Amino acid sequence: MTKDKLSYKLGKILKSAFAAAILPIFVIYIMIAKPDYTIMNGLAHIVLPVAHWVGDVVTWPVRIVGQSAKWVRETSLLRSENEELRARLDTALSNKHLCDIAIEENKKLEKEIDIKHASPFKTVIADVQFDDTVFHHTTFLINRGSKSDLSRGMVVVSFDNRLVGIIIDCGSMFCRVRALTDADTNLAVRIAGTDISGFLQGNGKNKSFIAFFSNPLFVGRKGLKIITSNISGILPAGIYVGNMIDDKQVDVLRPNQISRVMVLKYNNIDSYK
Amino acid sequence: MNNLKHLFQKLLPFLMTIFLWRLSANWWNPVGILALIPIFYYTFVKPVNWFVLFGALFCFLIDYRCNLPLFWTSIFCLFYAINGFQNYIDITHTEDNALYIFMLFIGTGIFILMFSSFTWVGFINNLWLFVWLSVLYTPITAIDKWIRK
Numbered sequence: 001m002t003k004d005k006l007s008y009k010l011g012k013i014l015k016s017a018f019a020a021a022i023l024p025i026f027v028i029y030i031m032i033a034k035p036d037y038t039i040m041n042g043l044a045h046i047v048l049p050v051a052h053w054v055g056d057v058v059t060w061p062v063r064i065v066g067q068s069a070k071w072v073r074e075t076s077l078l079r080s081e082n083e084e085l086r087a088r089l090d091t092a093l094s095n096k097h098l099c100d101i102a103i104e105e106n107k108k109l110e111k112e113i114d115i116k117h118a119s120p121f122k123t124v125i126a127d128v129q130f131d132d133t134v135f136h137h138t139t140f141l142i143n144r145g146s147k148s149d150l151s152r153g154m155v156v157v158s159f160d161n162r163l164v165g166i167i168i169d170c171g172s173m174f175c176r177v178r179a180l181t182d183a184d185t186n187l188a189v190r191i192a193g194t195d196i197s198g199f200l201q202g203n204g205k206n207k208s209f210i211a212f213f214s215n216p217l218f219v220g221r222k223g224l225k226i227i228t229s230n231i232s233g234i235l236p237a238g239i240y241v242g243n244m245i246d247d248k249q250v251d252v253l254r255p256n257q258i259s260r261v262m263v264l265k266y267n268n269i270d271s272y273k
Numbered sequence: 274m275n276n277l278k279h280l281f282q283k284l285l286p287f288l289m290t291i292f293l294w295r296l297s298a299n300w301w302n303p304v305g306i307l308a309l310i311p312i313f314y315y316t317f318v319k320p321v322n323w324f325v326l327f328g329a330l331f332c333f334l335i336d337y338r339c340n341l342p343l344f345w346t347s348i349f350c351l352f353y354a355i356n357g358f359q360n361y362i363d364i365t366h367t368e369d370n371a372l373y374i375f376m377l378f379i380g381t382g383i384f385i386l387m388f389s390s391f392t393w394v395g396f397i398n399n400l401w402l403f404v405w406l407s408v409l410y411t412p413i414t415a416i417d418k419w420i421r422k
Contacts, residue, residue, distance in 0.1 A: 016357020
């Protein structure tokens with residue numbers, strides 16, 4: 001069909017007339033159907049899904065590429081988010097560990113304060129600084145000294161009220177303590193539940209022995225409890241020293257088993273050498 | 274193979290319209306408005322049989338999605354009627370695939386929309402749409418020519 005033919009021209013005019021005629025119909029419809037536009041919306045409810053479906057078919061390669069790009073981007077975002085969350089988790093765990101440690105330390109301190117208050121003597125809490133075990137001597141340093149009113153001869157016990165040693169030298173900020181396993185240790189002790197006394201001596205090699213029982217016929221045995229004796233007033237009586245593990249050897253606390261101690265302000269400065 | 278190619282060429286206007294309408298994306302192709310390019314092109318510049326109804330239908334769908342009842346459909350009908358009644362300009366033989374007339378077509382619609390409820394943000398959005406559609410008109414119509422070769 002050429003453009004010069006009458007039928008073509010007529011057809012074109014008719015189509016244009018139809019298009020022109022439909023405009024006022026649209027205007028009237030928009031005016032009267034407002035705000036529901038029932039017919040228009042009803043038509044869209046049918047046409048739109050169909051057009052969407054056809055559009056999905058036509059554009060699937062492009063959408064697959066788009067979805068893949070989106071997936072890659074989301075994966076990348078998830079990875080970076082994951083890394084950030086891991087870092088946060090690590091920080092949170094680190095903080096939790098600090099909190100746990102603080103809670104445990106707090107419990108320990110509360111217990112120590114309770115023990116300190118329950119003691120019949122004035123006490124000073126001190127940390128063990130250095131374990132100076134060498135040759136046949138076993139001494140250690142604690143971080144409290146004469147500034148805390150500590151002096152030579154005071155008794156050092158653990159927090160379960162077990163004898164640890166005797167202070168033999170005092171600086172202003174520290175004290176040197178002789179442990180029970182030191183070769184120079186020679187303390188009057190008693191077998192708990194009896195009147196039998198003896199002397200506790202160290203061998204400088206992490207062991208302590210009891211000897212010179214007041215009853216020469218007495219033979220020690222495993223399981224007997226040894227406590228301090230107040231003979232000559234050197235030590236307060238009744239402090240738990242340890243259990244016998246055979247007929248002579250006593251299981252005492254060694255410096256490497258403790259990190260914090262209590263010093264009992266028991267004045268025997270002239271008695272202990 | 275030739276039949277397939279011929280079929281593809283026949284379906285190209287319809288496929289291109291659906292393609293551009295369906296790939297709607299904020300900012301680059303809101304409510305699939307880029308479909309106005311093939312609708313205009315295959316209605317006025319390279320008329321295809323029965324495409325007018327298809328174009329009107331997709332104008333209607335664009336209107337529905339952007340909640341402008343029969344707006345672009347009316348503009349389309351108005352331009353169709355004006356074009357049919359006049360013989361002063363033959364759009365099918367206009368230079369640049371009738372780019373300026375397309376700009377007039379979309380410009381009319383955008384101008385009415387812009388001043389029906391003026392805001393500066395809306396003004397910038399509409400300006401962007403006008404420029405974007407005008408810029409893409411030439412490459413999209415060039416694709417048609419390239420495929421028909």
